[in-house]
Amino acid sequence: MTSNTRVVVIGAGLAGVRLARRLGELGTPVTLVGEEEHHPYNRVLLAEVLAGRYSPEVIALPAPAALTRSRVTGIDRDGRTVECADGSKIAYDTLVLATGSNPVLPPLRGLFTPDHVLPEGVHAFRTMDDCLGLSKAVRPGVKAVVIGGGLLGVSAARALALRGAQVMLAQQSERLMERQLDPAASQLVRRHLKDLGVEIHTECRVRDVRCVGGAVRSVEMADGYALDADLVVLACGVHPRVGLAQVAGLEVRKGIVVDDELRTSDPHIRAVGDCVQHDGTVYGLAAPALEQADVLAELLSGRADARYTGTRSLTRLTLTGQAAPHGPAPHGPFDLAAFGETEALPGDDVVQLADATRGTYRKVVVRDDRLVGGVLVGELGTVGALARAWEGAEPLPSAGRPLLHLLTNDGGS
């Protein structure tokens, strides 16, 4: 049996901090090692900081006291120690990798300077440093090009537009957030961004980033069309940060492979959050990261029967930003929630309600009397009831009327 007298967690993001806090509450001592110089924060809310709605302090996580600020550079599995960038070593009985994701840097010509740094004006959007760098560079009228129209790109474009930038969004596929939303919901997101003044280009492939004197000047498409740019945001997705695990010889496929006890191929090393692959799935979302952390905290505190068997929770994106003081007229909340399969297969039942004037849209997909997915835009009053039906995976009493009831019963809110 593993002794958990010295639990060391690498990564002070959502999963690492949650795990360390839960372990502390359950009386298991833990050392948390994080490389970012800021107080640990809720990454999901970074766009709200960029939009000027929240200060960085507002999105701080309640972090445990025992936080070591350092970057772990290697794992010695035989000696059961980790080595940090400053040369120090930390011994463990159980090591937990909670190293998160890295942004995908697309293979564009001109993206890297000869010394392998991004050109001036080009930013990823993953960390507080990225966010503060962007925040410093954005001013009303600045020309900003966001590359990528997924969850990250949409959040970044919206935040920059609220700060008064002239935003252009370049999306390779035919619609926005196609991984989470069905075409009708995508269309509403597009309309919302357009109302904020964002110019949207879909089905376009960015080929080139043009720089003068080390600073970005334009972004060029595969068809030769060029967008002037003072600022470029790379929002082309993320990939699990698996370098440490790989070098240490742990089993890594798309992510660090873990079982239902969040155990890697080394019984003394566990992993949670964006960096893991569980049952073939890499989630890259907050809810699974937190659920995995909770299960692992129980396991490491002696509840031997705790298991992680996958996440069925909603992807919720709440964009409630008001305009910054110097931005355009205030805009109300824009809430989105999506779960499961948002597009129906032949034979599925679909119930949908759309209100073009209010810009709201609600839809659920039912298969064999079970809720298999849904999407809500602009109107999230029913999200709790739907989440319970979805997460419980219980058969619905009968299709049709109860479903419509699910979509309209918003508990009076």
Ligand SMILES: Cc1cc2nc3c(=O)[nH]c(=O)nc-3n(C[C@H](O)[C@H](O)[C@H](O)COP(=O)(O)OP(=O)(O)OC[C@H]3O[C@@H](n4cnc5c(N)ncnc54)[C@H](O)[C@@H]3O)c2cc1C
């Ligand atoms: C702008 C933005 C918006 C998002 N919006 C949503 C949303 O609406 N809904 C949603 O579900 N998800 C969203 N996400 C995704 C969500 O933030 C992640 O799923 C979540 O943060 C995963 O938590 P994690 O702890 O696994 O990784 P992270 O939060 O990335 O934390 C990993 C930490 O480990 C540190 N680290 C890595 N390697 C080392 C090392 N060798 N030594 C020391 N420290 C190390 C990193 O610096 C980082 O601080 C968003 C992400 C971003 C960037």
